[in-house]
Amino acid sequence: MIRLEQLTIRFGQFNAVDGLSLAVEAGELFGFLGPNGAGKTTTIRALTGALKPSAGSVSINGHALPWQLDTVKPIMGYVPDTENHFDDFTGRENLQLYARLYGVDSASVEDWLARLQLSEAGDLKVRNYSKGMKKKLLIARELLHSPRLVFFDEPTANLDAHSIQLVRSLLRELAASGTTVFLTTHDMDEVEQICDRVAIIAKGRLLECDTPTAFITRHAERYCDVQYDRDGKSMRETLHLDVPEDKARLSRIVTEEHCVRVHSREFRFEDVFRKLTGQAYT
Ligand SMILES: Nc1ncnc2c1ncn2[C@@H]1O[C@H](COP(=O)(O)OP(=O)(O)OP(=O)(O)O)[C@@H](O)[C@H]1O
Incomplete structure (x- = not known):
């Protein structure tokens, strides 16, 4: 057409x-x-x-x-x-x-x-x-x-x-x-x-x-938000699961800390758009 x-x-x-x-x-x-x-x-x-x-x-x-x-x-x-x-x-x-x-x-x-x-x-x-x-x-x-x-x-x-x-x-x-x-x-x-x-x-x-x-x-990037308790203090981190250091860090938190919540983030079309057009503008 x-x-x-x-x-x-x-x-x-x-x-x-x-x-x-x-x-x-x-x-x-x-x-x-x-x-x-x-x-x-x-x-x-x-x-x-x-x-x-x-x-x-x-x-x-x-x-x-x-x-x-x-x-x-x-x-x-x-x-x-x-x-x-x-x-x-x-x-x-x-x-x-x-x-x-x-x-x-x-x-x-x-x-x-x-x-x-x-x-x-x-x-x-x-x-x-x-x-x-x-x-x-x-x-x-x-x-x-x-x-x-x-x-x-x-x-x-x-x-x-x-x-x-x-x-x-x-x-x-x-x-x-x-x-x-x-x-x-x-x-x-x-x-x-x-x-x-x-x-x-x-x-x-x-x-x-x-x-x-x-x-x-094609463009999905996997992130997760992790929350854990250390000495009565609530700690939060966002980790990029496609980066080896972040993946290892998640594994350490889960095994060594008092982990309260692990929440994987949904990758949406908006993230694709920002990723592609952001690259085009840098
Ligand atoms: N008649 C014109 N004379 C000179 N420049 C123009 C003219 N029309 C559009 N442009 C320029 O061309 C570019 C593209 O404009 P266009 O309106 O097509 O963008 P767009 O993708 O529709 O943007 P938006 O999402 O903001 O509506 C802009 O830099 C705009 O300033």
Whole structure:
């Protein structure tokens, strides 16, 4: 569905995206991660035809962007990280306007208002919406025309815990129905919960691309917290079990001290992200 081949986007002398190659297949929920300023939004702007590659290429279903944008635009949706509603219109009117533009049945407006739990707020002017409501309206708007490929730039930022769960379930449902979902997020739990595959970039370059589980298996570091009692004083240490001295130290504590607790730490996707991007920035 998506192919990036050595994509480079230059602003003056600065390479915001630097020789990035990626392939995303139809129906994948693909996480595109990186620290602030890594080049995620710039890449999405190239993928939605808003920026022309300085070098390399971007294609969707074999159509090169931005030149063949008109061919692929009808199958694409883009939920940016900032919303651009008509504030003096109600939520319902905003969706009705887009439904007419897309040639979509008005029943679809009610369906999407309901799916994003906005039916009750549908007749409220958007200027009176909360940030979270505006984000959900944006998501509804970009899904009205049943796109086969949707770009989401931090879709759960500013949402409460219920809405976050609602949107995550929706993203999984979209992928299950064959829609390709390209997601940027800074929420590493979200990545672990819902992404099929993930690419991590830094300074515009690809660091690694794989499933969340494979990332964790490959990069896992085993730590344990140990607590023991010495002469009535509580002592705590954190030991890195992949370092021989720490492993020997744990063995000594367990056999020679009055050990109260040994607690192994879970290695999470967030640890992988910090490890990889930390290395990229040192
Ligand atoms: N129009 C522009 N002109 C000059 N520099 C730009 C422009 N757009 C983006 N940049 C620079 O390109 C780099 C990548 O920006 P981008 O917005 O793609 O990062 P990001 O990964 O989306 O970051 P964040 O997680 O903070 O949203 C940044 O250094 C940014 O300042």
